[in-house]
Amino acid sequence: MLVGGFFSAFSELETLCNDSGIQLFQALGPEDLGQFLAGSQVALITGGMVMPETLAVGTPAVVFPQVENLIPETRWFSDRNAIIDLGFDGGFELKNVLSAVESLVSDPEAALAQSRRGRALVDGLGANRCAETVLATIGVGAK
Numbered sequence: 001m002l003v004g005g006f007f008s009a010f011s012e013l014e015t016l017c018n019d020s021g022i023q024l025f026q027a028l029g030p031e032d033l034g035q036f037l038a039g040s041q042v043a044l045i046t047g048g049m050v051m052p053e054t055l056a057v058g059t060p061a062v063v064f065p066q067v068e069n070l071i072p073e074t075r076w077f078s079d080r081n082a083i084i085d086l087g088f089d090g091g092f093e094l095k096n097v098l099s100a101v102e103s104l105v106s107d108p109e110a111a112l113a114q115s116r117r118g119r120a121l122v123d124g125l126g127a128n129r130c131a132e133t134v135l136a137t138i139g140v141g142a143k
Helices: 010-020 030-038 052-055 068-080 096-107 107-121 126-137
Strands: 043-045 061-063
Touching: 030 052, 043 052, 052 061, 052 068, 052 107, 061 068, 061 096, 096 107
Parallel strands: 043 061
Antiparallel strands: none
């Protein structure tokens, strides 16, 4: 299990994970995060910045957005079958979470199709394109 650097209940979650035999990581750097996602069969995430990173890597994902402004973004990707959207409250219903994760784990073809759609939508190079545009706008860069 992986949580972000600002996850406030790390010690409590760490105890629960240790009791369940689950490895817990926090605030992985970009290379380690990419490796972690690439080696994961399915990602269960709450949206945020890890969602496009997950899509770019191609890890099939089940998402329950936990910030209100992430709901439309999550729905957009779900409407394109690039993720499974559990909705804002869906991550708190264990049977819904298990069902969604199981649907990807038990159907490798569906997981692969979702992976391909995610990578087609998010190539991971958006920051580079933004930087190039800003630099071109201010007259810096290749001529």
